[in-house]
Structure formats: structure tokens, C-alpha cells
Amino acid sequence: MGPGVLTSLGSDVLRAPVGNIHLVGTGTAVVWKGYMDGAVRSGQRGAEEVITSLRG
Ligand SMILES: Cc1cc2nc3c(=O)[nH]c(=O)nc-3n(C[C@H](O)[C@H](O)[C@H](O)COP(=O)(O)OP(=O)(O)OC[C@H]3O[C@@H](n4cnc5c(N)ncnc54)[C@H](O)[C@@H]3O)c2cc1C
Known part of the structure; x- marks a missing residue:
């Protein structure tokens, strides 16, 4: 990938x-x-996500 691909195409995904x-x-x-x-x-x-998810 060239520069900027991940940041422009949504690395949040x-x-x-x-x-x-x-x-x-x-x-x-x-x-x-x-x-x-x-x-x-x-x-x-990831650990924080799981803890938050388990706490509902
Ligand atoms: C030769 C080399 C030198 C490096 N030197 C440095 C350095 O000096 N400094 C630095 O900061 N970084 C260095 N890195 C990069 C660093 O090692 C990695 O960024 C880091 O280990 C990534 O960690 P990770 O947990 O994301 O992935 P990984 O360490 O790759 O862990 C992924 C794990 O998932 C397992 N896995 C894959 N598919 C499956 C599956 N289907 N089911 C179950 N398990 C699965 C794999 O076996 C592996 O154990 C180096 C990398 C290499 C290859």
C-alpha cells in the first residue's frame, strides 16, 4: 500500500x-x-473493549 491508504480508507474498520x-x-x-x-x-x-463489553 502507498502512503495514506489506511488513514484515508478508514483504518477504524x-x-x-x-x-x-x-x-x-x-x-x-x-x-x-x-x-x-x-x-x-x-x-x-482489546482488553479494555472486552472488559467494557462484559460489564454491559
Ligand atoms: C524478524 C523480525 C524482527 C522484528 N524486530 C522488531 C523490533 O526490533 N522491534 C519491534 O518493535 N518490532 C519488531 N518486529 C515486529 C514485532 O515482532 C511485531 O510487530 C509483533 O510481534 C506483532 O505482535 P502481534 O501480537 O500483533 O502479532 P504476532 O506476534 O504475529 O502474533 C500473532 C499470533 O497469532 C497466531 N495465529 C495466527 N493465525 C492464527 C489462527 N488462525 N489461530 C490461532 N493463532 C493464530 C500466530 O501463530 C502468532 O503467534 C519484528 C518482526 C520480525 C518478523
Whole structure:
């Protein structure tokens, strides 16, 4: 992909839960995609999503 593709075509879609499935991984990170930093950030975001979902 060239520069700007993910930001212009809606990278939010990559992070949107599908039913009870919550998507994490460095490719879904807001910053530092492709790096450990992004992987850890996405894991924290996913965990928060699941906790929020379980609390209703
Ligand atoms: C050679 C190399 C060097 C790197 N060096 C650095 C570095 O110096 N610094 C840095 O910040 N980043 C580095 N990275 C990038 C970093 O390793 C990744 O960004 C990070 O590991 C991504 O973590 P992740 O959890 O998103 O994905 P992954 O670590 O890829 O984890 C995904 C997991 O899902 C599993 N999986 C896949 N499909 C399925 C399935 N269908 N069912 C069940 N499990 C499945 C895989 O086996 C894997 O264990 C490097 C990457 C490589 C390849």
C-alpha cells in the first residue's frame, strides 16, 4: 500500500468488533503499526473493549 491508504480508507474498520470477536494485533494499532509497541497498545485496547463489553 502507498502512503495514506489506511488513514484515508478508514483504518477504524480494522478495529471494529464483530459480535463477540475483538480484533487486536499490531496491524490494528493507532500508532506504531508493525512494531511491538503497536502490538502491546492494541492488546490493551482489546482488553479494555472486552472488559467494557462484559460489564454491559
Ligand atoms: C524478524 C523480525 C524482527 C522484528 N524486530 C522488531 C523490533 O526490533 N522491534 C519491534 O518493535 N518490532 C519488531 N518486529 C515486529 C514485532 O515482532 C511485531 O510487530 C509483533 O510481534 C506483532 O505482535 P502481534 O501480537 O500483533 O502479532 P504476532 O506476534 O504475529 O502474533 C500473532 C499470533 O497469532 C497466531 N495465529 C495466527 N493465525 C492464527 C489462527 N488462525 N489461530 C490461532 N493463532 C493464530 C500466530 O501463530 C502468532 O503467534 C519484528 C518482526 C520480525 C518478523
